[in-house]
Amino acid sequence: MKIRLGLGCALAALVSGMALGQSGVVDVKQGDLLQKEIRENWVSYNGDYTGKRYSSLTEVTPANVKQLGAKWIFHTKNAGVLQVTPVVVAGVMFVTGSNDAYALDAKTGKQLWHHARGVSTGLIDDASGHINRGVAVLGSRLYMETDNAHLLCLDARSGNVIWDVLYATGNKNFGATSAPLIVKDKVLVGTSGGDDGVRGFIAAFDVKTGKEAWRFWTIPGPGEKGSESWPGEMYLHGGGTTWMPGTYDPELDTIFWGTGNPSPDFDGSVRPGDDLYTSSLLALDPDTGKLKWHFQFSPHDLYDYDAVQTPVLVDAEFKGKRRKLVVTANRNGFLYILDRTTGEYLFSKQFIMIQNWAKGIDAHGRPISAGLIPDAKGVTVCPSYGGGTNWYSPSYSPGTGMFYFRSLEDCSLFKAKTEGFEEGREYYSTGASKPLNHPPNVGYINAFDLKTLDFAWRDKQAGGDHATAGVMSTASGLVAFGNDAEEFEIDDAKTGKPLWAFSPGQAMHASPMAYGVEGKQYFAVAAGDNVIAFALP
DSSP states (O other), X not given: OEEEEOSOHHHHHHHHHHHHTTSOOOOBOHHHHTOXXXXXXXXXXXXXXTOOOEEOOOSSOXXXXXXXXXXXXXXXXXXXXXXXXXXXETTEEEEEETTEEEEEETTTOOEEEEEOOOOOSSOOGGGGGTOXXXXXXXXXXXXXXXXXXXXXXXXXXXXXXXXXXXOOOSOTTOBOOSOOEEXXXXXXXXXXXXXXXXXXXXXXXXXXXXXXXXXXXXSOOTTSTTGGGSTTTGGGGOBOOOOSOOEEETTTTEEEEEOOOBSSSSOGGGSOSOOTTTTEEEEEOTTTOOEEEEEESSTTOSSOOOXXXXXEEEEEEETTEEEEEEEEEOTTSEEEEXXXXXXXXXXXXXXXXXXXXXXXXXXXXXXXXXXXXXXSSOEEESSOTTOSSOSSOOEEETTTTEEEEEEEEOOEEEEOOOOOOOTTSOOOSSEEEXXXXXXXXXXXXXXXXXXXXXXXXXXXXXXXXXXXXXXXXETTSEEEEEOTTSOEEEEETTTOXXXXXXXXXXXXXXXXEEEEETTEEEEEEEETTEEEEEEOO
């Protein structure tokens, strides 16, 4: 780990007052991060610790949503498409594009400051796309990851660097694409590169100094539980990366974080057994990083079915009993409900109609394999390499009791050949492609009812683009997402009836959010290399 100090806090404060002007005072307290309702401030990647992406703002309703219009558009100088979810605090919006960060007036879209940092060279695979999904904020400090796995601490009032930590070393295949998560006095980060032979981890750093507090390795080392899957030095290249932020329950004082697929992706012969702790949900102590429990969705995964999808925390009645639940739609094509206190498996539901890799899920939540093993000739498996769902955000509405998420009906031809790890190269061993004469893929927005444990509605997507745009819901009964026709769409959350759509002229590969300024409700979403805000007249 390396730490570089930037401008001192005193100098940053000297210039920061002029930087933000009248837009607001950024000073996020612990109580703000613990907010029970998301209203004016969307304080973190998912809006709050639960991952529900549920806004309590009610100005925009099914009755007036047709009057919604674009209020401003901000164009970034991003190296690729935006996948960021904006964070809004005290009328100031923070967005990232590649290694750059921007502070905007959330009412007008006017730029307040811009932290510019060039993209890194020599990166591979996901890291070479220079994707950045957002920031975390505490006090007057802003935290973000870079494409080459640095954790930056910036002054949120000016964009000046306070400190800079290199947190992934020893393998140049590491990268980072996530937004950090702040829990108490620590900022938590993960890494990308799970398809490239790195060893996954979650690391926690002191929010003030940048000093590392703990690190949990998702691939066990020699002699540790699960190490039998990683003979020799395979544990150093086992994947299990943590490239999306987790969620947090302050009452249980537990972090919930999903892990990526094992590496190499398609050749399981070099990693026998279940391959802990890949394709799993981890429950960790935020003070020590100690593992409380884990649940593995896809043991010995051969199809890149990672489990980084948001673990949504829901307190609800389940089969007549009030429980603390964690709900997640997994890339393997099944939706899961677990008890988040114990990790007990409670329920699963197949949501991909053409799924063929598993014959079902047993009483303990373990998939019953159909025995489809990639080889040199290739085997057709559904869901596809892209998954039944993926990183794009789901949402849960306490108002409807429904869990909303995007899915994709598609298959891939998986091929495998044993290959050695080589730094600077991907480590798929070997690849996946579209099967010949296979029908076009089809996307859906799904509404799963936790009361009936079945789907209330499924909205089939139309259009030639497959948007990787997540979902959010509101207390007024709306669900918002980017559709496959390159539109920002809002539907009735109870029925799925389309109510309004706006075409930004670019596909959406980011998850929307909502915020308030001076009593007015806004929606915001990134499309292409623009950020667009919408409101009523």
